[in-house]
């Protein structure tokens with residue numbers, strides 16, 4: 001049986017058909033518009049999310065649909081949609097995970113002293129990143145919405161939930177535990193919505209979806225939608241799906257995905273581990289009712305900074321050009337970019353911070369700025385590794401994926417900066433692959449996780465080769481640069 005994976009990401013929607021060996025046999029992708037209605041705000045039109053997804057699915061089903069027997073769905077996380085339960089119409093644009101409009105609200109909440117309790121229950125911190133304050137914002141800014149939500153007339157959902165609702169023709173309002181745990185309304189110990197958290201964030205429980213395992217029956221698609229009825233058997237947030245696609249099944253295994261942002265997930269096994277250094281505790285997946293937990297570090301900008309070089313500064317024509325430009329310099333010449341375009345994420349968590357380029361001289365040119373942009377990706381990952389080390393976790397190797405992982409110079413620099421080997425798999429579409437694995441587990445295509453793990457193949461290992469002195473000098477420069485940005489709120 002082939003499996004159709006839908007990967008609804010921040011900048012594009014993708015559909016990939018995988019065969020039983022995990023090989024992609026058909027791929028389609030559609031970008032869709034980003035909306036920035038005010039400084040620090042980021043929105044998507046839910047209809048764009050929907051139509052781009054449907055178009056991709058229809059395209060791959062036409063090319064390779066005969067043997068597809070199930071759907072695995074993975075998605076940008078935290079992004080919040082509120083829609084009318086009767087008509088399926090969204091009340092407002094989706095508020096995207098990067099959106100900072102609730103920074104003030106979060107500051108107010110932190111000042112009331114609720115954060116420790118929020119962390120103990122949800123594993124998260126109080127930050128605009130998570131869905132709860134985004135949902136509350138919609139309820140407070142759309143006329144009559146709060147009352148309708150209390151009466152059960154509105155549905156809240158992360159993108160998975162919205163797509164499941166639409167794909168099943170409005171019959172299923174569900175999500176999975178990996179998505180639920182990013183809302184700040186879900187208790188990661190009880191594995192259920194938490195009334196106390198709903199009260200803190202003022203989100204009525206009546207609008208929340210049912211929370212299922214990551215491999216489960218999420219209903220069957222309405223034949224009108226894709227021209228065929230297919231069961232949705234796997235659902236996970238994209239970063240957890242990538243950890244599944246990277247076969248990070250043993251406690252201590254770790255992956256980092258370099259797309260728009262960068263997300264590091266470390267499997268911690270069957271007990272939630274709470275960081276003392278502002279990393280998040282999250283559900284890696286939930287199978288047969290049993291959660292596996294992870295510690296996560298979330299960086300808001302990595303590939304997005306390369307897009308900025310291309311689209312705003314015009315320093316490169318394509319993302320791929322950055323590799324040769326960075327390699328053309330023997331060192332960074334003291335130039336550092338801190339790409340805090342939407343605030344700083346883990347482990348700093350300063351939503352008000354903004355980006356900075358420092359160390360400029362009369363000699364600074366295109367190559368230096370491009371190199372600083374790539375180097376920042378490695379330095380930010382190192383900050384997460386440092387936080388993990390302080391929490392007593394020292395990963396031995398790092399598995400990488402996402403659009404930036406094709407950049408060989410960056411992967412070598414990452415290995416050099418972290419001083420651990422970096423492994424890049426043959427399939428870098430690990431997010432979609434993870435969703436396919438989940439659906440395949442539920443469909444019985446794969447017997448168990450060991451069966452899934454056998455499908456992971458190494459493409460290249462990057463081994464640390466940098467002199468310790470150079471690493472130390474680079475990091476001293478970065479620490480100063482990021483320190484200035486973090487304290488300049």
Ligand SMILES: Nc1ncnc2c1ncn2[C@@H]1O[C@H](COP(=O)(O)OP(=O)(O)O)[C@@H](O)[C@H]1O
Pocket residue numbers: 009010011012258259260261302303304305306307319320321322323402403404406407
């Ligand atoms: N060769 C490259 N070097 C550096 N960055 C790259 C390269 N190729 C793609 N990227 C960056 O990777 C990102 C796309 O990765 P992808 O995993 O598709 O992102 P997402 O799923 O977040 O939309 C873009 O931000 C792009 O700028």
Ligand SMILES: O=P(O)(O)OC[C@H](O)CO
Pocket residue numbers: 008009010011075076077078097237238239259260261298
């Ligand atoms: O769509 P991506 O790949 O940028 O991932 C977004 C993350 O899920 C946000 O938490």
